[in-house]
Amino acid sequence: MSGPLLQIDGLHIAFGSRSVWRDVVRGVDLRVSAGEVVGLVGESGSGKSLTALSVMGLLPLGAKVSSGRILFDGTELVGMRDGAMNKLRGRDIGMIFQDPLSALNPAIPVGKQIVDSLRTHASMTRRAAEARVVELLDLVGINQPAERARAYAHELSGGMRQRVMTALAVSSNPKLLIADEPTTALDVTVQAQVIGMLDRIRRDLGIAVLFISHNLDLVASICDRVSVMYAGRVVESGAVEPLFDAPRHPYTRQLLRCVPRLDGGTGPMPTIPGLPPRFGSVLPGCAFTPRCVVSQARCSAQAPPMRRESGHLSVCWEGVP
Amino acid sequence: MIRLHRLVNGFGGPAGFLGALIVIALLVMAVGAPWIAPRDPLLVDISNQLLEPGGQFPFGTDQSGRDVLSRVIWGTRASLSVSAIAVVIGMAGGVTLGLIAGFYRGGWIEQITVRFLEAISAIPILIWAIALVGIFGVGDMRVGPFVLANEAKLMILLGLLYIPTLARVTYTTALVQSQANFVLARRLQGTGGLRIMVSDVLPNCLSPVIVQATLLLAIGIIIEASVSFVGLGVQPPTPSWGNMLADARNYLMSGEWWISVFPGAAISLAVVGFNLLGDGLRDRLDPRHAAAVLAT
Amino acid sequence: MSTDAPPILELRQIRKEYMLRQGMLARLRGGGKPFAAVDGVSFAVPRGSIFGLVGESGSGKSTLAQIIVRLIEPTSGTMLFNGQDVAGLDRAAAQRFRRGVQMVFQDTGSSLNPRKRVRRVIAEALAARGVTRANAATETARLMDRVGLDTPMLARFPHELSGGQRQRVGIARALAMAPDLLVADEPVSALDVSLQGQIINLLQEINASLGLSIVLISHDLAVVARVCSALGVMSKGHMVESGPPSRVLVAPEHPYTRTLLAAVPSGLKGRRQTDRTLMDAFAAGDMAAATAPVGSEA
Numbered sequence: 001m002s003g004p005l006l007q008i009d010g011l012h013i014a015f016g017s018r019s020v021w022r023d024v025v026r027g028v029d030l031r032v033s034a035g036e037v038v039g040l041v042g043e044s045g046s047g048k049s050l051t052a053l054s055v056m057g058l059l060p061l062g063a064k065v066s067s068g069r070i071l072f073d074g075t076e077l078v079g080m081r082d083g084a085m086n087k088l089r090g091r092d093i094g095m096i097f098q099d100p101l102s103a104l105n106p107a108i109p110v111g112k113q114i115v116d117s118l119r120t121h122a123s124m125t126r127r128a129a130e131a132r133v134v135e136l137l138d139l140v141g142i143n144q145p146a147e148r149a150r151a152y153a154h155e156l157s158g159g160m161r162q163r164v165m166t167a168l169a170v171s172s173n174p175k176l177l178i179a180d181e182p183t184t185a186l187d188v189t190v191q192a193q194v195i196g197m198l199d200r201i202r203r204d205l206g207i208a209v210l211f212i213s214h215n216l217d218l219v220a221s222i223c224d225r226v227s228v229m230y231a232g233r234v235v236e237s238g239a240v241e242p243l244f245d246a247p248r249h250p251y252t253r254q255l256l257r258c259v260p261r262l263d264g265g266t267g268p269m270p271t272i273p274g275l276p277p278r279f280g281s282v283l284p285g286c287a288f289t290p291r292c293v294v295s296q297a298r299c300s301a302q303a304p305p306m307r308r309e310s311g312h313l314s315v316c317w318e319g320v321p
Numbered sequence: 322m323i324r325l326h327r328l329v330n331g332f333g334g335p336a337g338f339l340g341a342l343i344v345i346a347l348l349v350m351a352v353g354a355p356w357i358a359p360r361d362p363l364l365v366d367i368s369n370q371l372l373e374p375g376g377q378f379p380f381g382t383d384q385s386g387r388d389v390l391s392r393v394i395w396g397t398r399a400s401l402s403v404s405a406i407a408v409v410i411g412m413a414g415g416v417t418l419g420l421i422a423g424f425y426r427g428g429w430i431e432q433i434t435v436r437f438l439e440a441i442s443a444i445p446i447l448i449w450a451i452a453l454v455g456i457f458g459v460g461d462m463r464v465g466p467f468v469l470a471n472e473a474k475l476m477i478l479l480g481l482l483y484i485p486t487l488a489r490v491t492y493t494t495a496l497v498q499s500q501a502n503f504v505l506a507r508r509l510q511g512t513g514g515l516r517i518m519v520s521d522v523l524p525n526c527l528s529p530v531i532v533q534a535t536l537l538l539a540i541g542i543i544i545e546a547s548v549s550f551v552g553l554g555v556q557p558p559t560p561s562w563g564n565m566l567a568d569a570r571n572y573l574m575s576g577e578w579w580i581s582v583f584p585g586a587a588i589s590l591a592v593v594g595f596n597l598l599g600d601g602l603r604d605r606l607d608p609r610h611a612a613a614v615l616a617t
Numbered sequence: 618m619s620t621d622a623p624p625i626l627e628l629r630q631i632r633k634e635y636m637l638r639q640g641m642l643a644r645l646r647g648g649g650k651p652f653a654a655v656d657g658v659s660f661a662v663p664r665g666s667i668f669g670l671v672g673e674s675g676s677g678k679s680t681l682a683q684i685i686v687r688l689i690e691p692t693s694g695t696m697l698f699n700g701q702d703v704a705g706l707d708r709a710a711a712q713r714f715r716r717g718v719q720m721v722f723q724d725t726g727s728s729l730n731p732r733k734r735v736r737r738v739i740a741e742a743l744a745a746r747g748v749t750r751a752n753a754a755t756e757t758a759r760l761m762d763r764v765g766l767d768t769p770m771l772a773r774f775p776h777e778l779s780g781g782q783r784q785r786v787g788i789a790r791a792l793a794m795a796p797d798l799l800v801a802d803e804p805v806s807a808l809d810v811s812l813q814g815q816i817i818n819l820l821q822e823i824n825a826s827l828g829l830s831i832v833l834i835s836h837d838l839a840v841v842a843r844v845c846s847a848l849g850v851m852s853k854g855h856m857v858e859s860g861p862p863s864r865v866l867v868a869p870e871h872p873y874t875r876t877l878l879a880a881v882p883s884g885l886k887g888r889r890q891t892d893r894t895l896m897d898a899f900a901a902g903d904m905a906a907a908t909a910p911v912g913s914e915a
Binding site: 524 | 723727745746790
C-alpha cells in the first residue's frame with residue numbers, strides 16, 4: 001500500500017441548522033500511517049473529538065462535514081453511503097470511547113457481544129468465535145478471560161469495561177483504532193494500566209491508533225506523532241520528541257507550562273490568561289492571539305503561515321520576517 | 322421568516338406548533354362561545370328537526386332542531402373547563418406530594434407517599450372516574466354548606482385522580498434535583514427545607530410536569546366525553562361533546578351522521594392537538610434537545 | 618494568631634458506616650453487613666493552612682468531605698472545630714458552625730442552579746449570612762472583584778458562563794458566607810488544563826490574603842503538591858499516609874502512595890526512562906503487589 005492509512009485534508013465541520021452554519025473545525029490536515037500512533041491533543045471545544053467522529057461517520061445531530069476529504073486506505077469517506085460506512089466501521093476501523101458503559105449492551109454478557117461481532121464481520125463459527133473471545137480478553141489483560149466473558153457490563157469495573165471495549169474494537173482485526181479520551185473517566189492507577197494495555201496491543205497487533213486526549217503527558221508517553229489543535233485548527237504537529245522537547249507554537253509552549261508537575265515547585269501555577277474563543281466564532285487571524293504572550297500586530301488580522309521544518313509543522317507568525 | 326422559524330421551534334417543531342394552533346383555536350372557541358356561536362345552543366325548534374348540514378345550519382340540526390355547530394362550540398367550553406380545572410387540581414396536589422417525597426428521600430414520608438401513589442395508579446384513570454362518578458351519583462352534592470354541581474364534582478374527582486401521575490413525574494425529577502450540588506450549597510447556608518424546595522428544586526422540576534399536564538388535558542377530554550356519554554357527566558341540556566354523542570346514538574343507523582360526526586371530530590381534534598403540543602413541548606424542554614440548540 | 622492556637626479542624630478516629638444493601642428478607646431480620654466508607658481517620662488542619670486530601674474513587678475522600686461540612690454525621694469519632702467538639706454544640710452554635718464551613722464543588726453543571734442568575738446566587742448567600750440589603754450591593758461587588766469576575770457577569774445564567782467562570786461564582790458563593798474553613802471538592806478536575814491554574818491560584822490567593830483555611834480534595838497529586846502544606850492519602854476508607862508533600866511525595870512510605878505516584882503520567886521524561894518498563898509492568902499486571910490496595914482490578 002502506498003500513502004498513509006488515514007489522510008484528512010482541509011476538513012471543515014460545521015454546526016447549525018437550515019440557514020445558519022458555523023465552522024467549528026476549520027481546515028484540519030492529518031495523516032496516520034499504518035501501525036503508527038498519532039495523538040490529537042486539544043482542550044474542550046478545540047474540535048479534536050469532532051474530527052475523530054467524522055472519520056467514523058458518527059457526527060452528532062446538527063453537525064456536518066462542510067468541506068474537505070477523508071481518505072481511508074485510499075477510499076473517500078466523506079459522503080459515503082451508510083451501508084458501506086457501516087461495513088468499514090465494523091471491520092477496518094475500531095473505536096473506543098470515554099464511557100464504555102454506554103457502548104456495551106447492558107443485557108448481553110460481554111463475551112457474547114464480541115462473539116456476535118466476530119460472527120458478523122469475520123463469519124466465524126460459534127465455536128471458533130468463542131475461542132477467539134478468550135484470546136482477545138487475554139490480549140487486553142483480563143485475568144480468567146473465560147469466566148469474565150460471561151459477565152455483564154455493569155458487573156465490571158471502569159478499567160475492565162475499557163479493556164472489554166478495546167477487545168470488541170480490535171476483534172475484527174481493524175487497521176485503525178480510534179481512541180477518544182479512553183482514560184478520562186478513570187482513576188490514575190487504572191489509567192496507567194489501560195494505557196499500558198493499549199500500548200501493548202498496538203505493538204502486538206501492529207494496529208494504527210488515533211489517540212484523542214486533552215492530557216499532554218499521556219500523549220507524550222504513547223504516541224509517535226502529535227497534532228495540537230486550538231479552536232478548530234491544527235496549530236502544531238510533528239514527531240513526539242522534538243515537539244515536546246522544543247515546542248514551536250506559543251500555544252503548545254504555554255500549555256505545556258500549565259501541566260501540573262510533581263517537581264513543579266510551589267507558588268502560583270502557570271496559566272494561560274483569558275478564555276478560549278466561543279464555540280464557532282469566526283476569527284480572521286490566529287485564534288490564539290488574545291491569549292498569546294508573543295503576539296504581534298498582524299496576528300489577529302492575517303491567517304498565520306504554515307511552516308514546516310523537517311516534518312515539524314507550526315502555524316504561527318513568530319519568527320517570520 | 323426567521324421569526325416564524327423560531328416560533329415553530331419554540332413548540333418543538335412543526336407538529337408541536339400545529340398542536341399549539343389547535344389548542345389556541347379551542348381556547349378561543351371556549352372563551353368566545355357566546356359571540357362565535359351563530360345560534361342559541363339550547364333553542365329547541367321543532368320545525369327544523371334533523372336537518373342536513375348546509376344553508377342556515379352548516380353542521381345541521383339535531384333531533385330537537387338545535388344547531389349542531391353552536392352546540393359543538395359551546396361544548397368546547399364544558400369539555401375544556403372540566404379537563405383544565407382537573408389538571409390544575411391535579412398539579413396542585415401532585416406537584417406538592419411529589420416534591421415533598423423527592424426532597425425528603427429515604428424517610429417515611431417518601432415511603433408512604435410512593436406506596437400510596439403506586440396503589441392508586443394500579444387502576445386506570447378512566448375506570449376510577451366511571452366508578453367514582455357512579456358511586457356519587459349524577460345529582461348535585463352537598464358538602465357542608467356548599468352545593469357541588471355535577472360538573473364541579475367531575476372536575477374534582479378527575480383532579481384527584483390526576484394527582485398520582487403528576488406526583489410521580491415530579492417525584493422522579495425532584496429526587497435527582499434534590500441531590501444537586503446547588504441544593505447542598507443552600508443547605509450549607511443554613512436555608513430551610515421548605516425554602517430550598519420552592520426556590521431551588523421546584524423550578525427545575527416543572528418541565529416534565531408541564532409536558533405531562535398537557536397530555537393529561539387530552540385524557541381529560543376523553544374521560545369527560547366518556548363519562549358524559551354514559552350519562553354520568555355534564556348533564557343535558559348543557560351541551561358537551563360527550564352528551565352530544567350520547568344523544569346521537571339513536572341516529573347512527575338511520576343516516577343522520579352529522580349529529581355524531583361533528584362532536585366526535587371535535588374530540589379527536591382536541592386530543593390530537595393536546596398530544597401534539599405535549600410531544601412538541603417534550604422535545605423542546607428535553608435538556609438534550611436544549612443542549613443541541615445551545616451548541617448552534 | 619498565636620502559634621499555639623487550636624487547629625481550625627481536627628478529626629479523631631472518624632468512622633462512617635453504611636449498611637450494604639442486601640435482600641429484603643435480610644434487612645427485615647435486621648441483618649445487613651456494615652461497610653466502612655471512612656474507617657478511623659484522624660488529621661488536623663492548622664488555622665490558615667491548605668490541607669490536601671488525595672485518593673481515587675471509592676477511597677472515602679468525598680464521604681469525608683460531607684462529614685466535615687456536616688451534611689452527614691459520622692458513625693463514631695470526634696470532630697473538633699476551632700478546638701470545640703461539634704457534636705456537643707447547641708442548636709445556635711451548630712448553625713453558626715455550619716455557616717462557617719463552606720464548600721466548593723466540582724463543576725459538573727450542577728453546582729449552580731440553572732435557573733438563577735449569578736446576582737441571585739450571591740444575594741441568597743449574603744441574605745443567609747444576615748447581610749442587610751443596603752450592604753449587599755457593595756458586598757457583591759467586593760466578592761466579584763475578589764474572585765476576578767466583572768460585574769456584568771452578575772446578569773448571566775450559569776449556561777452563559779464558561780466552566781472556569783462558573784467555578785469562580787461557586788467560590789464567591791462560598792466566600793459570601795464569610796467562612797472560616799473552605800472544603801474544595803475536586804474544584805478543577807472538570808476544567809481544561811489552561812484554566813485549572815487560574816482557579817488553583819485563586820484559592821491560594823484567598824488563603825493568603827484572607828487567612829482562610831482550605832481542605833483541598835483532589836486526585837491530582839501534582840496540584841496538591843504545589844499548594845498544600847500537608848496532605849493525607851486516602852485508600853479504602855483509611856488515611857494510609859499523611860505529612861508535608863516534601864516528605865509524602867518525595868519519600869513515600871506506604872506502597873499505595875508509591876503506586877499512585879508511579880501511575881501519574883510523566884510525559885516525555887517518563888517515556889525515555891522508566892515509563893516503558895513501568896507501562897509494561899502495568900500492562901502485564903506485575904504490579905499486583907503494589908496495586909493490591911486498589912482492589913478494583915482483579
